[in-house]
Amino acid sequence: EPEPIDINIPDNYVQHTLKTQKELPPITWSNWYRELQWISVLALTITPALAIYGAFTTKLTWQTGLFSVFYYYVTGLGITAGYHRLWAHRSYNASKPLQYFLALAGSGAVEGSIKWWSRGHRAHHRYTDTELDPYSAQKGFWWSHVGWMLFKPRRKPGVADVSDLSRNEVVRWQHRWYVWLILGMGFGLPTVVPGLLWGDWWGGFFYAGALRLTFVHHSTFCVNSLAHWLGETPFDDKHTPRDHVITALVTIGEGYHNFHHQFPMDYRNAIKWYQYDPTKWFIMACQWVGLASHLKTFPDNEVRKGQLTMQLKRLRETQEKLTWAPDSNDLPIVSWDSFQEQSAKRPLILIAGFIHDVASFLDEHPGGRHLLVKYIGKDATTAFFGGVYDHSNAAHNLLSMHRVGILQHGYRQSLDDKAIPPAQRLRIARY
Amino acid sequence: EPEPIDINIPDNYVQHTLKTQKELPPITWSNWYRELQWISVLALTITPALAIYGAFTTKLTWQTGLFSVFYYYVTGLGITAGYHRLWAHRSYNASKPLQYFLALAGSGAVEGSIKWWSRGHRAHHRYTDTELDPYSAQKGFWWSHVGWMLFKPRRKPGVADVSDLSRNEVVRWQHRWYVWLILGMGFGLPTVVPGLLWGDWWGGFFYAGALRLTFVHHSTFCVNSLAHWLGETPFDDKHTPRDHVITALVTIGEGYHNFHHQFPMDYRNAIKWYQYDPTKWFIMACQWVGLASHLKTFPDNEVRKGQLTMQLKRLRETQEKLTWAPDSNDLPIVSWDSFQEQSAKRPLILIAGFIHDVASFLDEHPGGRHLLVKYIGKDATTAFFGGVYDHSNAAHNLLSMHRVGILQHGYRQSLDDKAIPPAQRLRIARY
Ligand code: HEM
Ligand code: HEM
Ligand SMILES: [Fe+2]
Ligand SMILES: [Fe+2]
Ligand SMILES: [Fe+2]
Ligand SMILES: [Fe+2]
Numbered sequence: 001e002p003e004p005i006d007i008n009i010p011d012n013y014v015q016h017t018l019k020t021q022k023e024l025p026p027i028t029w030s031n032w033y034r035e036l037q038w039i040s041v042l043a044l045t046i047t048p049a050l051a052i053y054g055a056f057t058t059k060l061t062w063q064t065g066l067f068s069v070f071y072y073y074v075t076g077l078g079i080t081a082g083y084h085r086l087w088a089h090r091s092y093n094a095s096k097p098l099q100y101f102l103a104l105a106g107s108g109a110v111e112g113s114i115k116w117w118s119r120g121h122r123a124h125h126r127y128t129d130t131e132l133d134p135y136s137a138q139k140g141f142w143w144s145h146v147g148w149m150l151f152k153p154r155r156k157p158g159v160a161d162v163s164d165l166s167r168n169e170v171v172r173w174q175h176r177w178y179v180w181l182i183l184g185m186g187f188g189l190p191t192v193v194p195g196l197l198w199g200d201w202w203g204g205f206f207y208a209g210a211l212r213l214t215f216v217h218h219s220t221f222c223v224n225s226l227a228h229w230l231g232e233t234p235f236d237d238k239h240t241p242r243d244h245v246i247t248a249l250v251t252i253g254e255g256y257h258n259f260h261h262q263f264p265m266d267y268r269n270a271i272k273w274y275q276y277d278p279t280k281w282f283i284m285a286c287q288w289v290g291l292a293s294h295l296k297t298f299p300d301n302e303v304r305k306g307q308l309t310m311q312l313k314r315l316r317e318t319q320e321k322l323t324w325a326p327d328s329n330d331l332p333i334v335s336w337d338s339f340q341e342q343s344a345k346r347p348l349i350l351i352a353g354f355i356h357d358v359a360s361f362l363d364e365h366p367g368g369r370h371l372l373v374k375y376i377g378k379d380a381t382t383a384f385f386g387g388v389y390d391h392s393n394a395a396h397n398l399l400s401m402h403r404v405g406i407l408q409h410g411y412r413q414s415l416d417d418k419a420i421p422p423a424q425r426l427r428i429a430r431y
Numbered sequence: 432e433p434e435p436i437d438i439n440i441p442d443n444y445v446q447h448t449l450k451t452q453k454e455l456p457p458i459t460w461s462n463w464y465r466e467l468q469w470i471s472v473l474a475l476t477i478t479p480a481l482a483i484y485g486a487f488t489t490k491l492t493w494q495t496g497l498f499s500v501f502y503y504y505v506t507g508l509g510i511t512a513g514y515h516r517l518w519a520h521r522s523y524n525a526s527k528p529l530q531y532f533l534a535l536a537g538s539g540a541v542e543g544s545i546k547w548w549s550r551g552h553r554a555h556h557r558y559t560d561t562e563l564d565p566y567s568a569q570k571g572f573w574w575s576h577v578g579w580m581l582f583k584p585r586r587k588p589g590v591a592d593v594s595d596l597s598r599n600e601v602v603r604w605q606h607r608w609y610v611w612l613i614l615g616m617g618f619g620l621p622t623v624v625p626g627l628l629w630g631d632w633w634g635g636f637f638y639a640g641a642l643r644l645t646f647v648h649h650s651t652f653c654v655n656s657l658a659h660w661l662g663e664t665p666f667d668d669k670h671t672p673r674d675h676v677i678t679a680l681v682t683i684g685e686g687y688h689n690f691h692h693q694f695p696m697d698y699r700n701a702i703k704w705y706q707y708d709p710t711k712w713f714i715m716a717c718q719w720v721g722l723a724s725h726l727k728t729f730p731d732n733e734v735r736k737g738q739l740t741m742q743l744k745r746l747r748e749t750q751e752k753l754t755w756a757p758d759s760n761d762l763p764i765v766s767w768d769s770f771q772e773q774s775a776k777r778p779l780i781l782i783a784g785f786i787h788d789v790a791s792f793l794d795e796h797p798g799g800r801h802l803l804v805k806y807i808g809k810d811a812t813t814a815f816f817g818g819v820y821d822h823s824n825a826a827h828n829l830l831s832m833h834r835v836g837i838l839q840h841g842y843r844q845s846l847d848d849k850a851i852p853p854a855q856r857l858r859i860a861r862y
Contacts, residue, residue: 004801011813014821090797126820161799236824262825265797298825301754305828305854308749312857315746318739323732366521366696368592370435382442389557390445393667394693394729397736420862423736426743429860431851 004161017158018131024154032151040149043110048214054206064194064203068212071108071190072219073278075212076252078105079220080279081286084254087165088118091267091296092283098291099170106174108185109216113175115165122160124224125264128239132158137228137240145218145225186213222250227257235262235306237313245276253277262306263298271303316428325400325421334405343377350379352418353410356402385418393422400424435592448589449562455585463582471580474541479645485637495625495634499643502539502621503650504709506643507683509536510651511710512717515685518596519549522698522727523714529722530601537605539616540647544606546596553591555655556695559670563589568659568671576649576656617644653681658688666693666737668744676707684708693737694729702734747859756831756852765836774808779835781810783849786836792829816849824853831855 010016027035082102085091094102103114111117120134127133134157135148165171174181187209194204231244241261248255248269253276256269270277286292334342334355342348347358349372362369367389375383384391384399391399400421417425441447458466513533516522525533534545542548551565558564565588566579596602605612618640625635662675672692679686679700684707687700701708717723765773765786773779778789780803793800798820806814815822815830822830831852848856 004799006799006819007801007805009802009814009819012818014817014819238824262823299829302825302828302832304749304753306825308746308753309824309854309857311742311746312859315739315742316857318735322735322739368435368437370438371440374438383440386445387443388437388440388445392693393669393740394733394737397733398730401733423740425862426740426747426859427862428743428857431856431858 002163002166004163006159006161009159013159014127014130014132021155023131024152026154027147027151035151037150037152044146044150044217047110047210047217050210051206051214054202054210058202058206060207061194061198061200061203063198064200064207067194067204068190068208071208072212072215073252074105075108075185075216076219077279077282078102078107079109079111079216080252080254081282082106083111083114083117084121084223085267085279085283087114087168087171088121089265090164091265092287092292093294094286095291095293096170098286099168103170103174104181104185107178107181108189108213109220110182110186110213111217111220113178114171115162115175118165119160119162120157122162123157125261126160127158128241128261130158131155135224137225141225141229144228145221148224219251220254222247223254223257226250227255231255231258233258234310235259235303237310248276253279253281259303263303265296266298267295268297312428316430319428323401324424325397326403328406328419331403332405333408335408336410339405339407340377347372347376348404349375349377350407350410351381351384351399353407354400354403354419355405355407356399357404358402361398361402381418397421397423433594433597435594437590437592440590444590445558445561445563452586454562455583457585458578458582466582468581468583475577475581475648478541478641478648481641482637482645485633485641489633489637491638492625492629492631492634494629495631495638498625498635499621499639502639503643503646504683505536506539506616506647507650508710508713509533509538510540510542510647511683511685512713513537514542514545514548515552515654516698516710516714518545518599518602519552520696521595522696523718523723524725525717526722526724527601529717530599534601534605535612535616538609538612539620539644540651541613541617541644542648542651544609545602546593546606549596550591550593551588553593554588556692557591558589559672559692561589562586566655568656572656572660575659576652579655650682651685653678654685654688657681658686662686662689664689665741666690666734668741679707684710684712690734694734696727697729698726699728743859747861750859754832755855756828757834759837759850762834763836764839766839767841770836770838771808778803778807780806780808781838781841782812782815782830784838784841785831785834785850786838787830787833788835789833792833812849828852828854 006013024035025031082099083106086094086099086102106114112120124133124135127136129136129138132155134153135144137144139147187205190208190212191201191205194208195201227242227244227247228240229242230247231242233242235243235258239261241257243256243258245255247257254260254269256271256275256277259266259271260269267283268277268280270280283292283295287295331354339348339350339355347362349356349358358365358372362372365372371383371388383389437444455466456462513530514537517525517530517533537545555564555566558567560567560569563586565584566575568575570578618636621639621643622632622636625639626632658673658675658678659671660673661678662673664673666674666689670692672688674687674689676686678688685691685700687702687706687708690697690702691700698714699708699711701711714723714726718726762785770779770781770786778793780787780789789796789803793803796803802814802819814820
């Protein structure tokens with residue numbers, strides 16, 4: 001029985017590792033060719049080269065075209081529903097047949113074995129955006145897209161436990177036969193099917209094999225690059241992951257990456273029914289036919305807390321940008337006599353205990369100048385609050401902007417609705 | 432010089448009027464035919480009857496069809512840009528030629544003179560949704576659409592000053608010649624233009640006259656009915672007015688009625704460029720060619736306050752529906768010894784001074800059961816806050832739900848970010 005690798009991890013593992021672990025020098029124009037990881041470089045250049053060569057030399061038949069698209073989805077789902085949501089995140093349980101299907105399909109995407117892939121991916125989640133993240137978006141779009149594979153990693157990815165995968169029979173089987181599986185599923189099967197069924201061997205090899213694989217590659221790579229760059233952060237903005245429908249379209253539904261990083265063990269990436277997440281639909285379909293079970297979801301209460309926080313963050317920016325009424329504590333207390341005396345010089349109106357200077361508003365008043373003039377030096381509370389006209393909340397807010405003083409012994413200055421302009425009754429506060 | 436009618440209005444006019452003014456009995460199945468207002472009944476039944484008769488007897492030519500649509504917009508704008516935004520609300524200044532054009536066009540909509548119409552409309556704004564509102568939406572959709580015209584009003588509309596209109600030469604001219612103007616603009620002109628230009632006298636009369644008028648009628652009536660029923664309240668929800676694009680499409684842009692009731696002297700009804708408000712576009716065009724000036728807008732700062740308040744109201748409902756961590760004041764203070772003793776019986780973990788019971792979470796923990804078990808009876812603050820894994824804000828929120836006690840003399844329980852779950856740092860508070 002393998003033990004979890006992090007069972008004896010110290011309390012300060014992250015800080016300690018960052019401080020003491022050696023790092024390779026950064027990739028530069030003068031050293032890059034010495035730092036290449038040749039296996040990945042070859043796999044990621046020969047495949048598209050074959051695809052381009054094939055496109056110029058081999059006619060595309062509609063059968064092979066359709067089959068290539070179909071096989072793109074099959075092998076893509078091997079990664080998204082298999083490698084990613086099942087094995088890396090344990091977001092549901094899959095029966096043996098489904099596991100073998102996903103392991104085979106995922107092999108056809110030629111992205112390393114489940115075990116290797118999940119180990120890196122768990123580190124990506126555990127140390128997102130840090131030096132211990134194998135494909136940190138902080139190192140730039142191209143680094144997170146392919147750079148991290150083309151070059152030798154500058155550091156070992158941070159510790160991540162995959163002992164559960166080491167115990168899994170299907171994962172072990174795939175890891176063991178991996179080289180044969182990529183040859184068979186990546187090129188063999190997509191060549192043989194069009195070859196035997198409609199005689200298009202070369203078309204199968206170039207289109208369903210090489211071209212399809214190029215697309216699957218960059219499609220899944222987009223989850224590490226595009227999904228950390230494009231879109232909104234509706235659930236949390238602590239890290240780079242973002243939600244965008246374009247990324248979702250390109251990645252078979254993995255584009256709601258802000259949600260995914262916040263709730264990684266949720267089998268869904270998109271939570272709304274109308275959002276594009278075919279990987280989720282596939283997992284649901286597997287559940288319906290009995291191949292999958294225990295689909296995990298994060299409690300809705302906590303999901304909505306995240307959304308609420310983000311909305312409040314945004315509204316708080318608005319709140320801080322707006323100009324608000326002067327604070328009651330900053331206004332002078334004015335005696336009745338002084339109010340009378342001042343009113344002879346400028347148009348002061350008393351409403352709800354506050355003295356307002358309406359000089360700039362006399363000719364703007366939609367109810368007419370005459371109604372304001374009438375109340376200079378007087379208390380217009382009743383008239384303003386509905387006796388003559390039940391002013392809109394907007395009018396109340398505007399009124400508060402004209403406050404210049406508080407009448408001594410006047411209207412009780414409590415936390416009363418009349419003293420607080422409507423727009424200031426609900427406020428976003430920070431604790 | 433006419434004086435404003437409300438210059439000597441008492442402080443408690445509204446309450447006093449509602450209490451003392453006599454009201455006619457409600458319309459019922461037994462009295463309705465005695466309460467009909469025959470002029471309106473005839474105008475609003477004969478016009479559509481003519482339109483229907485015409486549709487069955489007269490072929491519609493494309494020229495007359497196009498002209499009818501065009502004339503629908505002309506006479507509709509007479510009401511929306513003229514009667515409504517210019518005269519009832521004084522939301523901009525119009526040169527004499529524009530005023531005559533709008534007065535003529537508005538006459539073609541056959542909805543009463545500018546003076547009569549504005550007096551009622553100002554009362555509608557001043558006493559929205561109350562007994563003093565001539566077309567109060569509180570009395571039902573059909574009452575606000577046509578009922579208020581078909582039957583004798585149950586009460587006099589509340590006082591509203593139109594002395595500015597009594598001083599206006601164009602308004603006075605239109606009021607004086609009103610009967611001739613509706614005949615000429617409502618039926619004469621739309622019959623004569625198609626008649627003289629392409630020989631379609633009857634088509635002009637039925638389509639550009641009667642049918643077009645029926646549409647203009649119900650189009651503008653929709654501002655009183657549909658616009659008080661359908662849609663959202665993004666600026667204020669004190670009264671019935673609502674914003675909806677469908678109402679806007681039907682009413683030449685008057686469908687952003689929630690905005691309009693909140694900011695009635697704003698020449699715009701829609702504030703976003705992509706919203707459908709051709710009346711606003713028309714007024715802007717008139718400004719460009721020098722026919723209109725002094726287009727009034729409500730200060731953006733105050734508009735945004737209204738929007739903010741409404742958004743906070745909605746988010747506060749979410750905030751209240753969600754389940755939050757137990758209040759620190761409700762948690763027991765637990766000594767270190769008691770924490771140790773209890774930890775032997777159930778899985779208690781100390782983080783940031785709070786004791787958490789993670790029994791229900793042990794097997795759910797995405798980082799694995801082993802990492803939690805390791806910390807039973809111990810302080811996991813450093814590990815949880817990034818030493819081992821820098822948990823997501825969602826994880827922090829979830830953690831707070833497991834709080835069962837506070838360690839005595841433990842972590843300083845201040846208003847510190849570690850003690851307050853991320854989702855509770857920003858809160859909507861009511862003053
Ligand atoms: C400085 C104090 C005042 C401010 C800032 C103010 C503001 C406003 C505003 C913004 C409106 C437009 C409609 C609305 O938003 O509800 C309005 C309309 C009106 N105001 Fe005032 N007002 C003030 C004082 C008064 C007073 C003291 C009276 C009465 C004695 C009064 C009577 C009216 C009336 C009758 C209207 C309705 C106009 C109409 O819709 O035809 N206002 N006021
Ligand atoms: C009751 C206390 C705990 C709760 C509620 C909790 C919650 C969670 C949650 C929700 C995740 C998923 C990822 C995320 O949302 O950030 C997670 C992951 C993780 N937790 Fe905890 N955790 C707790 C205690 C701990 C402790 C004490 C440790 C370390 C000693 C730890 C280590 C980890 C690790 C390493 C992961 C990453 C798993 C991965 O992405 O592969 N957790 N935890
Ligand atoms: Fe990611
Ligand atoms: Fe992931
Ligand atoms: Fe209205
Ligand atoms: Fe209006």
